[in-house]
Ligand SMILES: *[C@@H]1O[C@H](CO)[C@@H](O)[C@H](O)[C@H]1NC(C)=O
Ligand SMILES: *[C@@H]1O[C@H](CO)[C@@H](O)[C@H](O)[C@H]1NC(C)=O
Ligand SMILES: *[C@@H]1O[C@H](CO)[C@@H](O)[C@H](O)[C@H]1NC(C)=O
Ligand SMILES: *[C@@H]1O[C@H](CO)[C@@H](O)[C@H](O)[C@H]1NC(C)=O
Ligand SMILES: *[C@@H]1O[C@H](CO)[C@@H](O)[C@H](O)[C@H]1NC(C)=O
């Protein structure tokens with residue numbers, strides 16, 4: 001593939017005032033209304049709040065609330081707004097990993113979890129089928145769902161379901177029912193000892209680091225590890241690492257005593273109250289559109305951890321059977337194809353780093369798009385929350401990511417295009433932006449009086465004539481390197497040979513045109529021929 005992974009233009013610095021974002025803001029309510037009136041979105045029993053935010057100009061790009069007419073009595077304060085508290089379920093896992101990173105970065109990621117939870121160490125046996133090999137499991141494995149341990153202990157175990165007649169469905173009459181937990185049996189929250197004893201009785205699902213399998217239990221253990229590392233309760237660790245520094249005044253681990261909340265069916269019926277005990281780090285949290293925006297911005301802006309750690313954090317740790325779905329810590333990464341411009345169907349991949357959550361009557365999601373420095377949140381409450389989130393996520397991604405791509409293009413067009421000349425050395429470089437291609441195009445480059453585009457192509461082993469004869473369209477395009485310093489902005493010049501190959505047809509070792517393998521391939525005096533730095537200044541200077 002001719003592109004490097006990542007943005008094809010510098011991240012737009014003022015998306016809020018760009019034409020394409022303004023157009024999206026105008027058009028999007030119509031998109032939502034249409035989806036509500038046709039029934040694509042549940043328009044009777046599922047309320048929701050969505051929020052699109054930028055981390056470049058700190059603006060809320062879009063905020064919207066839908067109060068479902070059939071959810072009477074779900075809003076004690078009467079209305080939804082950006083400060084309404086929803087239960088967020090497993091989106092809590094993002095707060096948990098962020099707490100650990102804010103406390104000690106990745107320092108503990110490679111350590112075996114038995115270092116922090118010694119009760120697990122004593123139990124290693126050679127029964128790999130029946131016993132998790134606890135000392136093989138690292139903190140990273142838990143955080144990125146690669147531990148292979150059981151999904152839960154005590155969550156909705158059928159043995160605790162009063163209404164189930166076991167023999168009628170073919171199960172043995174007697175079983176070791178969990179002694180604590182939550183869900184269908186509404187047991188009491190587990191203590192540390194009960195929970196660990198329970199986990200030790202359960203066989204692993206797969207071997208460690210084999211394939212990602214979702215586990216809430218892994219995050220319960222991560223909470224205990226954070227307590228061990230920080231010598232604070234999980235709640236105190238979260239408060240000091242995240243909640244207080246970001247002033248997330250309407251986020252909590254336990255059910256808040258507040259009136260601006262949404263409780264489908266009423267407070268007692270809504271699953272708003274139960275404490276998950278030792279599984280709090282996996283799914284207990286409560287938050288608002290406004291606080292999720294603050295959270296997302298702080299990640300994109302690296303306000304609590306250094307930028308290099310954020311970049312390390314926002315990488316996949318595991319693949320799945322779906323080439324477009326990857327797993328991070330605890331990111332659920334969706335590689336989303338967007339058109340490279342509004343006039344072509346050629347697409348490029350934008351990686352959405354997301355975490356979502358589901359508890360009965362609630363669904364949540366936070367999605368971050370680092371290519372464009374934006375994010376969006378979805379909070380839903382009512383009868384069809386998971387479906388509502390799925391539809392909203394598609395509508396949001398399909399509208400806002402292309403709008404930001406266009407905003408980036410608009411800003412790059414205004415900032416970088418034109419002819420740069422140095423009359424003394426007879427050097428000139430003409431940069432343009434094309435309707436149907438990503439990146440900046442080198443239209444012509446004369447260096448020290450020599451036709452330098454010809455030289456660049458020669459360094460890359462092609463002549464314009466050869467390319468034409470082979471039916472290959474050649475261009476030299478500049479993509480941001482992400483290296484900036486003050487008013488200096490770095491780019492890499494990639495020789496792009498079209499047509500693009502469809503991703504699905506790429507065979508092993510078919511690396512033809514793969515940009516990531518080619519960068520810095522030709523140097524002169526230890527400087528890459530493809531190294532470009534722009535100094536931003538007044539137009540014409
Ligand atoms: C709600 O959706 C249904 C289709 O499921 C549609 O017939 C109805 O008109 C919609 N109601 C409103 C108020 O848009
Ligand atoms: C946005 O907010 C961050 C964190 O509060 C701050 O460091 C940054 O200067 C702000 N940027 C703008 C453009 O206001
Ligand atoms: C909810 O309130 C509306 C209007 O106040 C009423 O028409 C509707 O029947 C109520 N629905 C339920 C489920 O109580
Ligand atoms: C596991 O197997 C190894 C090698 O055979 C042996 O040394 C060890 O004692 C065994 N451990 C247990 C707990 O059985
Ligand atoms: C449970 O199901 C079995 C088999 O269908 C039946 O014989 C038994 O009476 C049922 N027990 C109860 C308590 O309903």
Ligand SMILES: *[C@@H]1O[C@H](CO)[C@@H](O)[C@H](O)[C@H]1NC(C)=O
Nearest residue numbers: 227228230231232233234236
């Ligand atoms: C902190 O460490 C002390 C001494 O080891 C221990 O007694 C205490 O329980 C720890 N506190 C927490 C919150 O882990």
Ligand SMILES: *[C@@H]1O[C@H](CO)[C@@H](O)[C@H](O)[C@H]1NC(C)=O
Nearest residue numbers: 083244246247248249250290
């Ligand atoms: C924290 O947020 C609350 C509520 O939004 C606000 O009243 C308060 O001033 C904020 N505190 C700080 C230190 O920003």
Ligand SMILES: *[C@@H]1O[C@H](CO)[C@@H](O)[C@H](O)[C@H]1NC(C)=O
Nearest residue numbers: 254255256257258259267273
């Ligand atoms: C909730 O807050 C109200 C007002 O501050 C107080 O009267 C009430 O006792 C609190 N309820 C609980 C369960 O803490």
Ligand SMILES: *[C@@H]1O[C@H](CO)[C@@H](O)[C@H](O)[C@H]1NC(C)=O
Nearest residue numbers: 339341342343344345346436
């Ligand atoms: C993009 O695809 C659509 C649907 O297949 C087609 O109608 C349209 O002409 C294509 N546009 C371009 C620019 O190729």
Ligand SMILES: *[C@@H]1O[C@H](CO)[C@@H](O)[C@H](O)[C@H]1NC(C)=O
Nearest residue numbers: 044045070264265269382383
């Ligand atoms: C929505 O869910 C509530 C509580 O689970 C239930 O009582 C109600 O019948 C449901 N409404 C619809 C329209 O499905």
Ligand SMILES: *[C@@H]1O[C@H](CO)[C@@H](O)[C@H](O)[C@H]1NC(C)=O
Nearest residue numbers: 409410413414417433434435
């Ligand atoms: C770039 O800006 C110029 C001048 O405003 C405009 O004519 C041109 O259409 C723009 N190009 C793109 C691809 O937006």
Ligand SMILES: *[C@@H]1O[C@H](CO)[C@@H](O)[C@H](O)[C@H]1NC(C)=O
Nearest residue numbers: 444445446451452453454464
């Ligand atoms: C450089 O050479 C290419 C063909 O080799 C030609 O298309 C292009 O116009 C030349 N550029 C300049 C500035 O002369």
